[in-house]
Amino acid sequence: MFTNSSKYALKAVLYLALHSDENKKIMVKDLCERINVPKAYLSKLLQDLARHEVVSSSKGPKGGFYLNEQNLTMSVLDIVHIIDGRKKTESCLLSLEDCSRHKPCPLHNLVSSSRNEMLNSLKDKTVKDLSLDLKHKKAFLPLA
Amino acid sequence: MFTNSSKYALKAVLYLALHSDENKKIMVKDLCERINVPKAYLSKLLQDLARHEVVSSSKGPKGGFYLNEQNLTMSVLDIVHIIDGRKKTESCLLSLEDCSRHKPCPLHNLVSSSRNEMLNSLKDKTVKDLSLDLKHKKAFLPLA
């Protein structure tokens, strides 16, 4: 479904949502152990996310990554789009050029409604929403 | 969503469903032009599909690929599984180990229903179904 990079990014953001804020920054060194992602790889992802204002960061001693209020308003789909690009989610299932109701490919009618439903869920759900689910034990984030 | 290989495979099978039968076999050489897929690559895919009885083939002069009645009963999901493996469709969206209702990851509740709906559609839809849609102009297969 998603690429490895997206999964790592989402796990990282969720961990930050739960355990960080402006006064409690988290270093890659620590984060990578908690969410079980290779350190150097995670660094790259976080830098990419920082550039797109999905996470906040500060350098130097006492530095690290964290989420501010604005960061929390990002949606799951935003993050996936930043890391994986839009192609995977937006293009025709058979990669045909003009995907539309007018000229649907054989899979279009079959899956478009459930697919759209799924994508809309991802678009509407913010990082904050997810973190609340986790806090209220409606969802879990094992480290495996 | 799917991998390139799967898309190619599906396009090939659909073309065969519409234009071939036991008495009208189609050679890779021709097929690859019709569906706009690199010849050597398509060969490999077709051989894989033949091994798994998704398509039929015969060697030698007058040989080629075609679909018989049994081939037509394969589902879209069967084909995707053969080419891409089951991991992409069956594993947790965050690749966590024990994906379940009991311990759902943050994305599970959000998308599992629409995701299952989509996968079930793909599981239930046979190649024959799709080819009928095409015949009845309920769907189209441009060559792009």
Add this chain to the structure above:
DNA sequence: GATAAAACATGATATAAGTCATATTTAGGA
């Protein structure tokens, strides 16, 4: 049987995704 036309099998190359390593910049604290 010899020939030729097709699928089949195998392996080589190219591109992209994932991973690792190292040097540079920034900022806090002595």
Add this chain to the structure above:
DNA sequence: TCCTAAATATGACTTATATCATGTTTTATC
């Protein structure tokens, strides 16, 4: 001001996906 701890930037390496190429087997036809 200088040292150190952190992110940042860049690039090398590895693995998987996608593509290409070449030789081997099967089979209809002469």
